[in-house]
Every structure is written in C-alpha cells, then in structure tokens.
Amino acid sequence: MSVIPGAQLHGIAGVHLYGAPAGRLVDITVDGTTVAGVLPHDPARVPAATSDENWLDLHGYTMFPAAADPHAHLDKALSHDLVNPPAGDLDGAIASWVKAADGFTEEDILDRARRAAWLMLAQGTTAVRTHVDVYPSDDSSLSSAAFRGIRALTRLREELAGLMTLQIVALVPAHTPDDQVTALTGGALDAERTSSAVPRTLPGTRWPRPMPCWMSPRPVAWAVTCTPTISSPVLPVTAH
Structure with a gap:
C-alpha cells in the first residue's frame, strides 16, 4: 500500500x-x-x-534506524567518467583525480555532491561525514580556488539542513609541506565560515564544523591524521 x-x-x-x-x-x-x-x-x-x-x-x-556513512568523498562522487582512472592502480587513480580536479568548478562539485547525497537519502542515509579535498596550486596555495570543494559542500550542508547531517572534513593532499598544512586547514575553516548562510561567531556555534585532515608520510604512507583545531568536545578524532 x-x-x-x-x-x-x-x-x-x-x-x-x-x-x-x-x-x-x-x-x-x-x-x-x-x-x-x-x-x-x-x-x-x-x-x-x-x-x-x-x-x-x-x-x-x-x-530500521536511519543509516550513517562515516567516510564519504562527496566531492569525488559520480566523477568516474570524468576522471577515467586506471583500474587496480591506486596511485594512478589519485593522479588521474588530481589532474581532472583542476578543471572542476565549485558548481561542478556541488552538482555531483548534491545528486549523490539525494541518492543516499533515498536509501535511508541521513548522516554523512565527507572528506573534501583542498586544491593547492603551484602559484598560490591559499587562492580562493583551493577551497572550492569546502564551499560547495558547505552550501550543500545548508541545503540539506533538516534532512541530512553533513560533517565536512578538510582533506589536505599527501606530502603537503608542514608550513602549508596549518595555512590550508585554517583556510578551509575560513572558507566554510564565509560560505555558510549561518554566521559563525564563536567556535562550536554550529556543529558540525570542518575538521582538517592531511595525508602524512609519517609513520605510514597514506595514513591520514584528523584533529580538531577548535576547542569542542563534540569534534571527534578519526582515522582515514
């Protein structure tokens, strides 16, 4: 019925x-x-x-209770045909993504992430933690374009408020120099704050806030360390 x-x-x-x-x-x-x-x-x-x-x-x-996805990459969702990664080759797939991502705009990322999120909602998933790339460039690692993925997913989080809880994790590329990690994670937090429709005047004003993550070659290749940069007991620490 x-x-x-x-x-x-x-x-x-x-x-x-x-x-x-x-x-x-x-x-x-x-x-x-x-x-x-x-x-x-x-x-x-x-x-x-x-x-x-x-x-x-x-x-x-x-x-059943609504499902939660603790590890998604909505900025990469539905991009296979655009990236065309080699099968069975992780390093090659990453390289293909990095190359293709140079041409992705904020609207491109938002459109694909939105379609993927609605597919997840249709199957009963109402809470998602999504790791979102930052895109440092050779000429300016802190350019506005570096944080287009963060801005896109922040916009999506606002769109889906009340339907899906979307936690954003800023994912810094592997082997990023230490002096850029702090700048990039701070820039990601700023991008989320300024692109949100809801003012954030104090840490923890609205949860979830983006957590910075960076690929670390120490001590294990491709390990990702995620740590909160604002004082809040509700921000978890996760492994990638």
Whole structure:
C-alpha cells in the first residue's frame, strides 16, 4: 500500500521495529513531519489501515534506524567518467583525480555532491561525514580556488539542513609541506565560515564544523591524521 503523492501520511500500521522481539508489531502515528507516537499494534485503532490511503499497512516489514556513512568523498562522487582512472592502480587513480580536479568548478562539485547525497537519502542515509579535498596550486596555495570543494559542500550542508547531517572534513593532499598544512586547514575553516548562510561567531556555534585532515608520510604512507583545531568536545578524532 502506498500513500497517494501529495497526501498527508497519518501513520504506519503493523510494522516490526529492528531489535524488537519477533512478532511484536507497532503502529506509528505521524503528525505532519513528526512521529507522534509508537504504540503496540492494535487492529481496532487503525481499522482502515488497509483501505485508507493516508495509512501504510506494513505487516511483514521491519523498520530500521536511519543509516550513517562515516567516510564519504562527496566531492569525488559520480566523477568516474570524468576522471577515467586506471583500474587496480591506486596511485594512478589519485593522479588521474588530481589532474581532472583542476578543471572542476565549485558548481561542478556541488552538482555531483548534491545528486549523490539525494541518492543516499533515498536509501535511508541521513548522516554523512565527507572528506573534501583542498586544491593547492603551484602559484598560490591559499587562492580562493583551493577551497572550492569546502564551499560547495558547505552550501550543500545548508541545503540539506533538516534532512541530512553533513560533517565536512578538510582533506589536505599527501606530502603537503608542514608550513602549508596549518595555512590550508585554517583556510578551509575560513572558507566554510564565509560560505555558510549561518554566521559563525564563536567556535562550536554550529556543529558540525570542518575538521582538517592531511595525508602524512609519517609513520605510514597514506595514513591520514584528523584533529580538531577548535576547542569542542563534540569534534571527534578519526582515522582515514
């Protein structure tokens, strides 16, 4: 049974919740966009569930919590045909990406990331941590173009507010000189702050903030160290 497009969903009848004992069913009532109640299934409560187009009869189905993706690269999403990386060659694939990325604009990145995020939402993923490249150039590692990916994903985070929690991690390229790491991570934080529709006047004003990450050749090649640069207990430390 499916709800008529545009109709207001009133509830879901007879569904099994993940983790509940087998055979224990519930009825879920909905008020607008909010779950109003989760009650033991009672056929008398929703006698019209099998005929009312505002109810879903989900007997035989199990509901799961929304999924979370702790490691995504939305700035690289849907780019295979544009990058054309060699199969089975990680270094070659990275080199192909770096070369192709020179031609990607902020709008290009936003468009692909948006399409990928909506595909994830359609499959039930509502929280994503995305590592986003910064693009230092030979002439000016702190040029505005270096942070176009951060700006694009910040815009997407604002677009999807209320639908998806999007955490941005600034990913600095491998073997970046130490004196540029601090500048690039600081620039990424500034790019996120200035491109956001919501003012950030204090550290932690709005979570999630971008975390800086950089590829470190020490002690293991391609290890990535991610550390928060602002004082906040909610910013995690992650491994790449």
